[in-house]
Each structure stands twice: as structure tokens, then as C-alpha cells.
Amino acid sequence: MRVGVPHMGNIYIPFKTLFQELNIDFVIPPINNQRTLSLGVKYSPEGLCIPFKLTLGNLIEAAEMGADTLLMPGGSGICRLGYYAKTQEQILHDLGYNVELIQVGVSQHKLFGILQIIKRLSNNAPWTKIISAFRFGLAKLNAMDKIERVVQKVRAVEQIKGTATRLFSEAINAIDRADDYATLKKVQINYVDQLNQISRNPAFQPLIVGITGEFYVVLEPFSNLDVEIELGKLGVEVKRRLFVSEWTKFSWFLNPLGVNEKDRIHKAALPYLKRDIGGDGWESVGEKVLHAKEYDGLVHLAPFTCMPEIVALNIMPSTKENIPVLTILCDEQIAKPGILTRLEAFVDLLERRRQAKNNRRQRVTV
């Protein structure tokens, strides 16, 4: 049995750790690239969204590398995601790959269901071993996300553009190599220090832009054409709620205890959208309302034909809380120059808005 997983950001690193610790034979398909996308687009139904196409590309590439057991997130009551595994399995079978697709429920099986799947994959390894491997995987996930939060701040203010991004990819590699908690801790502290020491422009006040939208396109830089890095280059500090480590923390540990981080967002969205519409639609509306005062602007990322986000897109312009929103629909057709032009125009607009606000304030004080 050889296990393969699709990509989403750096999520392959915790999986790799988990599989290595439990001696599971595995393959990591190549990081998302043009070939992955072409494969996915070629074999997917045309009307499907980019997350389906890219993950299908990953699964095909994993199957080419000899994987026969593939993990794919799924579940019910969300959006098309619940139907992904079913469709992708049929596509892979029609292509002649004899693979088994295991649907990892992200909504209905909670932590225990996922541990059970790991137990099955690991050929019945003892629970103690599974849990320690699982914990180490989560620790790596947390370390990566902690460093990424610092990177988001530094990117906006660094003097030599690109330093933070380079350090981040070094940090990811170091975390990947770390094989015990002590090394991991050291790596984390070391890179956070290095990031904080990057020379920065002291007088520069970065604009603050929130990123919201659909989970996959927000977290997979290949699908959104590195929108965070590009915003960083334009001197914008990016804030986002979605992190895989946050998701695991709440969905697996805190939600069963009755703590829900999304309550605040849902409450904010309530006057405009009264009910959960699946996917991240409710949260997109809520975040616009909630952060209208805090942020200078909002970048809303959505896959083309995404059902919940289309509902959110229709509702968002009608909110009383006003904040500039740049919507980027991600599909296989978007290209870097187009996105760059739109981001530059958006940042110009935010800059002018901020100046106008400051002028008004000065006039009032005079």
C-alpha cells in the first residue's frame, strides 16, 4: 500500500511527518505546477471549481508515482466538496488507475474518525505511536503558521523586497527536516528572530488588507497566484483568519467543547445573511461586516463557479458597513499580469482613501 495526498499550501509537511513516523509507504506528488493544472483541467468536468481540478491533478500525479491509496477531504453538508471524492475516484478509474480513494470527512468525522483512518493506513500501529506522530505533525503545522504570521507583517515593511519570502521557504525546509520537538522549537525561534531582524523602513505605515474567501484558494498560493506575496511587495500587510492550524485547533479540539470561533463572524453577518449556506460564504459576508472599521480593504478570493461564494458576492455589496473589496475569481484562466494590474490599482485606491481620511481629520483639528 502506498499512500498519496493532494496539496494545499504546505499541508504536505505534517502529512509527510505523520507517514514517516508511522512507517507508512507514501508519495508526495510534485508541488502544484502547470502540469498539475493541465492534467486536472483535462480530465475534470468543465464546470467544476479550481480546487477540484488542482486536487485531481495531484491525485493523478500521485497515482503515476505508484500510489494506490489516496486521501481526499470530503464530507456532507458543505458544498461540492462532498462530491469530489466520488467523482475523482470515477475519473481515476476511467483513466485506468486502480486506486482506492479514502474520503476524510472534514465536517462529520471529527478527530477520532481521522485517527481511525490513520490507524487503518498504518497497518494497526499502536494508538500511542499514532497519537505521538499525530501530535508531532500538528506541532509542525503550528510552527509553520506561527512563522507565516510574522512573515505577513515583515513582507510589508522590509527594505529589500523578497527577503521574508526567501526566509520563509528556508524555514519550511528546516521544519520539514526537524525530527524532534527540540529542533522544531529551535528552528521556529531562530527564524522568527531572523525575520524580526530584517532591516525595515521605520517611517513606513503599511496599509492593512484582509484576505477572505474560500478555504482552498486562500491557502493555496498556486491557485491565487501568490496574491499575498504580491500584496507584500506593494507594501501591504495582509491579515487572514484562515490558517490550517487554526482550523485543526477549532474543528478537532475546541468545537466539540462548544467553543466556536466563527460565532462572532456569523453574528456580524446576521442582518444580511441569516443562515449557513455551505462552504465559506457566511464567513465571507461576516468578515466584511466585522472588519469594515479595522482594515483598509479586503481581498475576496473565490473559485470560479463556487456556489457559496456567488451568494456571498451578491450579498456583500449591500452591506451598510463599507470597505473597498477586490474580488478575484480564481480559475485556470487567470494570469499574473492581470492580477498584478488589479492589485496595483486596488492599493492605489486604498492609499488615496487613506490620504483623504487623514486630510479630513487634519482639517477638523485645525
Added chain:
Amino acid sequence: MIRIGIPQALLHYQYYPMWKTFFEELGAEVLVSPPTTQAMVSSGSSRVIADTCLPVKVFCGHVLYLVGECDFLFIPAIRSVKSKVYNCSKFLGLPDMTKAVIPESPPILDIDIDINKGKRKLYQAIYELGRHFTWNPVKVRRAAIAAFKAHLCYRQLMSSYGLTPPQAIEKISGGVQPKSLSSYPSPTPATIAVIGHPYLLYDEHINHRLIHRLEQAGNRVLTPEMLTDEELESATARLVSRAYWTYEHEVTGAGQHYLESEADGVIGIMTFGCGPDSVMMDMVHRQAARLRTIPFMCLTLEEHTAEAGIVTRLEAFLDMIHRKKRSRLTVCV
């Protein structure tokens, strides 16, 4: 008398007799928008963002028609009508979306239908809807039971007499029967099954009178509504093991059933950008390719779909089927 507006789009085709009975039992008057026109499509499209699917644009057009004509609009948010089966986000967000894009719309009566939350919640939701007309729970209960009976009767009419929803609605309201299916003579009559959601199959503006054209060419037309719930469910189970979408049996169930039946051809109708259909139609498509018994054609519609394109594809498909039938006949002789 309170006037309730019901747009003749989306779920109207599935539930209209039920809704009408419920509101009329409670003493309200029901106003339905007329069949879709180009003006409705244009006005609806101008309100929502471009990526929204055609049926929702049409729905907005119907709502705009009803603005000023009625006191309330009835737009339910139907999340789930069967356990662990969910609906497309656009149905869930429909009341909120309508309010956002059409601010001038009359107050919207929205009701959350979600079987997964338990019967109690469902009854509460129905009572809350009835509260707009009466405080008396017994009256609401009576209306709800009558409405449910009307719905069963409607389903029965379609599955046992082979009527399409517009014909069944016509019959319930006591109108004249439209021309029946077999009234056109044909040299080699073929049976064509058309699968898809009722709001696509029976909206003659969206599908450019597809069913009418098929009948006029001398074919017998079968639709998903002509099958019983049991037939649809078992066919769905054979193809995808368990239904995931609320209206899955209209596509995958009916598709699987007709692909295995005596029909001569199956035509799938979907709109561009439809989330559930993009995966469900693909399932049927793959199954048709695997079975290799009955020709299958999928027509994707949107507001730019031209009549000539539909007609050409339809003629080519029918020619192929008729040729196949004729060659089979000569072989037999």
C-alpha cells in the same frame, strides 16, 4: 386579503400545489408570475453578478415582476428534505440574496426547511410561517396537512398519468388539458428521455421549447417526474450509492433509470455554472459512456444560448437515433 407572490421559477415546479393550498387554506390569495419572458431574464440578470447561474437570474426577473403586485413574497430556504442530503448554496441563500439584490422587494416570507434538525424544528418553522395569517396552531396544522395532501396528489398525477408539472398544475386547477404527447404522427416514433431539474425542463423560455420541439418531431418524451420516488431512489443508489444533493434523483436517478430502460435516447439539460449539475451530469455522462447502450447528449444552457444552436444539435441527435432505429428495423426484416 393578503396577497402572496410566488415567482414561477426554481422550486415553483416542484411544490406549487402544496404552497398554493397552504396559503389559500389560511385565507391568503396566491399570485404567480407569468411564464418567463426575455424582459424578465434581462431585468434579473442586471441585478445579480455575472457569475450567478441562469435559473437564479430568471428567478430575480420573476421577483422584479411581482414587486408592487403583492404584499409578501414567499421564498423558502430549503436546506434538506431528506436526512443527510443537502441543497445547493443558492437555494439556501435565496431569501437573503433576493433581499440584497432587490431592496425594493416586498417583505419576504422565508422558512428554513431542514429535516436534519428534527421534526420539532420543522413544525416550528411551519407554524412561524402560518403566524403571518393566524395565531391558531390548529388552523396552521390543518392547512399544512391539506398542503401535504395536495403535494402527494400532484406527485401521483405526474408519476401515474405521465403528466409533466405544467400539465399537472393545469389539471389540478381545472383547466383544459394541453395537447397530449401522442397526437403527432411519426414514421418511426422514438422515445426520448429528458433529464434535468424541472425549472429547466418546463421553462420554455430557458430551454427554447425543447420538449415541444421533441414532441413535434414525433417523439414520445419522458421526464424525471414521470417516475415514482421508489424508482428514482433505487436508480440513484445504483449509480452513486447515496444521494448527496436534495434534487439529485432528477439528474442521476432519472439518468441511470432511463439509460437502463427502453428509451432510444437521453438528453441531459443543465445550465452553465450550476454547481450540483456540473458533477451530477458528469456522473450520468460517464455512466452512458460505460454502458454504451443508449445515446446521451448534454445541452448546457445560459442566457446567450441561441435557438439555432439548440435546434441544430437536437436535429443531429434525433437524426442519429432515427437512423439507428431504421437500421435495426431492416436488420429484423
